[in-house]
Amino acid sequence: MTLTLDGESSTQSTPTDLVLVLDESGSVNDTEFDQLTDFADGVVAAVADDGLFANGGRVGVVGFSHVAEDVIPLSGDEGAVRSAIANNPQLRNNTCISCGLDRAGVQLGPDDPQRNQAVIVITDGNANPGDPTASAAAALQGKATVFAVGVGDGVSQATLETVASGPGADNTFTAGSFDDLAALLEKLVAAVSVPGATHPSIAVTLTPPWRLVPGSVSADLAGSSIGGVTPDGFTWSRADLGDEDLVITYRVEHVGAPCGPLDVNSSVTYHDDENAAVVFPPVVVTVTCVPPVADAGPDKTVAEGSSVALDGSGSHDTDGVLTSYAWNGADAGVGALSGTSDPVASYNGLDDGADAVTLTVTDDNGLVDDDSTTVTVQNVAPSLTLTSCPVDPSAVGDDVSFTGTFTDPGTLDTHEMTVDWGDGTTTAPVTSPVGATHQYAAAGIHDITVTITDDDGGSDTKTCGFVVVYDPDGGFVTGGGWIESPAGAYPADPGATGRANFGFVSKYKNGATVPSGNTEFQFKAGAVNFHSGEHQWLVVAGDKAIFKGTGTVNGSDGYSFMLTATDANPDRLRMRIWKTADSTLVYDNQMGADDTAAPTTALSGGSIVIHKN
Structure with missing residues (x-):
């Protein structure tokens, strides 16, 4: 100016x-x-x-x-x-x-x-x-x-x-x-006889939103004094003023609102001892306001059921201040917004998909700007828990059941349950809790595999393992002879090998739900002498028989065993013995194999016979 x-x-x-x-x-x-x-x-x-x-x-x-x-x-x-x-x-x-x-x-x-x-x-x-x-x-x-x-x-x-x-x-x-x-x-x-001006002064007062730029006031006459400087104005003064041209310059800056044609000075008043009057013309500057800049932040990825912050704090206004933030546009089928009037909003993922969210900012001049960010909600697979599985052996034709629950952070997901009973499948839409009942037509040892799948393809699978189904009328098994015990079969002395003798009989008596029989197993190299007269269940399926029971090792109680045998050419046998209390393994000539795996150790002498009723 x-x-x-x-x-x-x-x-x-x-x-x-x-x-x-x-x-x-x-x-x-x-x-x-x-x-x-x-x-x-x-x-x-x-x-x-x-x-x-x-x-x-x-x-x-x-x-x-x-x-x-x-x-x-x-x-x-x-x-x-x-x-x-x-x-x-x-x-x-x-x-x-x-x-x-x-x-x-x-x-x-x-x-x-x-x-x-x-x-x-x-x-x-x-x-x-x-x-x-x-x-x-x-x-x-x-x-x-x-x-x-x-x-x-x-x-x-x-x-x-x-x-x-x-x-x-x-x-x-x-x-x-x-x-x-x-x-x-x-x-x-x-x-x-012009008296001139003695003690002339000019007081300049600015009109908001203008303010004085610090250090910008200058006057071109020697002896000039600038005082009373504030952001709102200043005062020029001198001892006298004659036939001289006074030029005062100063710079102003626009702060905040409003925009348009604006008077810079609210008043410019002159005073001297002679009471002279000076009228300064108004100074009008047209201010073109700059819109704010909205910044919704980078694209985000969030899992179903989780929240992510949408940071709009990078938004700014070069010629004023932001007066409001407004987040909107969340798809109710994908996610939900909270804190929509804050610089940083929270987005909660509900279901998988891509969602465009818009931030609108408004400045103190009423100008607005928008910016969008994309939130990708990723599917989270459901989590399945089997709360009960069959424990006791079940006879052929009896109901075999399991129960369970599942959770899914995707609250809008739908789910299906698939059950592999080991002899067929069943599928139906489900909600937690889950469960099903099945009747087996033949004896066997099965794994019941349960899978929960959401509508976005995420799934979780859990298994009820080693489900025993027996047939009291399906036959019995006898055997006797010996095998060559491999290295590692006896954990107490992994290097021990040599002959292991066996003899057994296991069958269901008429009307019984628990088999009767005896089992002997001796491994001299490991000083293991096992005897059982208590069988818990017997499964005969084709040329394969598995039975389980409890017994003694070297005369001491507290042991369990499971024997798997095949009547084939050659006959094969697997013997597994462990401490009942803590499952510490005592002997297993097929170390590391699944409990229901077919035996691989062929008999070196004797035979195994599966008898059909």
Whole structure:
């Protein structure tokens, strides 16, 4: 911003050159000429009293009629000027006003910005026909302030205003006759003897949303003082101000709202000891507001049932502040939003899919911007727990059941249950809890495999292992002989190998649900002597038989066993013995194989026979 003040000269503070231009034409009689001379002398005395000469000023006098002459050139000697006026003879001819104006311009010389230049023209009539009054006046006004005094009724106001620097009472004066000139003295001298400005000050107050840029205020006049600086304005001051151009510059910045054409200054007031009035024109700047920038953050991935933060805190407004955030657009079939009016919102995944979420921000100017981010919700497989599985052996044709529950963070998912009973499958839509019942048509040892699958393909599988189904009427098994026990079969001494003898019989008696029989197994290299007379179940299926029971090792109770045998060519046998209390393995000639795996150790002697009922 720039404030410019064109100061006026002062006879008290600036050297002033004043030229009196006196009408000496023949229309002025002797008495009137004396009155004119007295008036001119009074002007010189008055400006001297105001300090014109004391401050380096000068006064010159020009007389004009048909020509112009220097009564006295510019002089700083008050007495010499007044003496020249008193002793000046009258020219007594017609009226060439332009001649007087031109001669005053010669006396003043070139325009001097360091001096105040003023001219007082006193005339009682109009110029000669064809006199170039206007052009001469314009040339003189280019460097001096010209005052015009008209005496009598022979001069027109138009002529006075042509001669003077401006129309109106500030620059033109009239007197009815030369007798009345004395009454104009004080008024004319007051206009010519500009007091200047003492203790001038300019207070600038800004209008919000403008504020002052710190350190930006400067004034180009020496002696200027800048004070009272705040973001809202400042005050310029100086001891005095004469015929000087003051330029104050300062920078402002727009903060926040509003936009559009805005007054920069709420007030610019001038004050000095002379109570001068200065009106500064308003300064209007049109502010084009910049919309905010919404930033919804990077795309996100979240699992069903979990939440992820959507961070919009990168949103900003370059020319103000953000006043609101609004998150929206979540698909109810994919996810849900919370904290929708906060910079950081929370997105909760409900079902798999891609969801476009939009952030809308609004700034303090009411401008908005949008940005979107994509949230990909990933399916999470259900989690299945089998709460009960068959434990005791079940007879052929009896109900075999399991129960369970499952959870799925995808609350909108639907589910199906698949059951592999080992002899067929069953599928049906389910909700937790789950369960099913099945009846086996033949003896066997089965794994019941249960799978829960959601509608997005995620699944979980759990197994009820080693489900024993026996047939009391399905036959019995006998055997006796020996095998070559492999290394590692006896964990207490993995290097022990050699002959292991066996003998057994296991069968269901009529109407019994538990088989009866005896089992003997001896591994001399490991000093293992096992005996059982307690069989828990027996399964005969084709050429394979498996039975389980409890017994003693070297006469001590607390052991369990499971024997698997095949009646084939060759016959094969697997013997597994463990401590019942903690499942510590004592012997297994097929170490690491599944419990229901077919035996791989062939008999070295003896036989195994599966008897059909």
